[in-house]
Amino acid sequence: MNARRMPTSAPRSAVSPLRRHLSWLVPVAAVGAALAAVAYYNRPVPLPPVQAIEVVAQYPHATDAFTQGLIFVDGELYESTGHYGESRLRRLNVETGEVLQEVPLHRRYFGEGIAAVGDEIYLLTWKEGTAFVFDKNTLEEKRRISYEGEGWGLTYDGRHLIQSDGTDRLQFRDPASFEVVRTLHVTDGGRPLPYLNELEYIDGQIYANVWYSDLIACIDPQSGRVTRWLDLSPLKPPMADSEAVLNGTAYDKASGRIFVTGKLWPHLYEIRIPANKP
Numbered sequence: 200m201n202a203r204r205m206p207t208s209a210p211r212s213a214v215s216p217l218r219r220h221l222s223w224l225v226p227v228a229a230v231g232a233a234l235a236a237v238a239y240y241n242r243p244v245p246l247p248p249v250q251a252i253e254v255v256a257q258y259p260h261a262t263d264a265f266t267q268g269l270i271f272v273d274g275e276l277y278e279s280t281g282h283y284g285e286s287r288l289r290r291l292n293v294e295t296g297e298v299l300q301e302v303p304l305h306r307r308y309f310g311e312g313i314a315a316v317g318d319e320i321y322l323l324t325w326k327e328g329t330a331f332v333f334d335k336n337t338l339e340e341k342r343r344i345s346y347e348g349e350g351w352g353l354t355y356d357g358r359h360l361i362q363s364d365g366t367d368r369l370q371f372r373d374p375a376s377f378e379v380v381r382t383l384h385v386t387d388g389g390r391p392l393p394y395l396n397e398l399e400y401i402d403g404q405i406y407a408n409v410w411y412s413d414l415i416a417c418i419d420p421q422s423g424r425v426t427r428w429l430d431l432s433p434l435k436p437p438m439a440d441s442e443a444v445l446n447g448t449a450y451d452k453a454s455g456r457i458f459v460t461g462k463l464w465p466h467l468y469e470i471r472i473p474a475n476k477p
């Protein structure tokens with residue numbers, strides 16, 4: 200026997216003629232709302248503006264430095280460099296480019312981005328799944344951390360380390376555990392923006408070099424949207440090496456200065472971003 204209970208809805212005679220008359224409006228309204236929602240989410244996202252920058256100062260930069268990370272913290276500039284057998288972490292004199300102190304990585308590591316958290320500097324490696332942690336003042340290695348995937352750029356927003364891996368993805372890590380606590384996908388005009396490389400957190404935005412591009416993307420850390428582009432193409436030196444691309448942004452929080460350079464570039468620049476000039 201089929202023990203299903205009979206429907207318990209009210210008999211047809213109990214439905215008022217007016218409700219019966221209007222009932223067809225409900226699905227029509229639902230379809231209309233769905234179409235409106237689709238149109239809303241598929242609407243063209245305006246492309247962010249491209250903004251010129253001004254050069255405030257120009258300093259020497261070592262042309263053997265395959266720049267992968269750049270930070271300015273507590274009055275000092277630090278740079279990490281890449282390539283197997285040539286990867287280093289350096290403390291530099293900004294004005295002269297002189298190497299004040301450096302520590303080489305073992306030749307089996309390809310150095311990538313760096314970020315300072317307190318008195319420690321975290322340094323990623325490209326494909327080795329190892330992050331090194333150095334004492335910021337002595338550059339002595341304090342510990343190593345294992346992680347999954349590739350390491351490209353790194354920065355710190357005061358709470359989380361933010362890591363790029365060459366895709367459109369930014370991973371937010373707890374500095375204490377190095378666990379990923381959040382993932383952000385970056386979009387430019389509604390489209391995924393891959394090849395995110397060296398990073399710098401500046402006044403609530405994530406500045407990202409895009410591999411092989413002369414532009415820096417300014418990214419909203421909540422939505423992942425590029426809010427504007429900075430055009431640094433006038434700074435690009437005429438170099439034969441196709442790998443000598445823009446890569447390296449550092450922010451001096453105390454003075455508001457922004458420094459940029461590129462891989463193997465002969466100069467480091469202090470730049471200024473004119474306000475409200477898209």
Ligand SMILES: [Ca+2]
Pocket residue numbers: 268269270353354397398399447448449
């Ligand atoms: Ca940086």
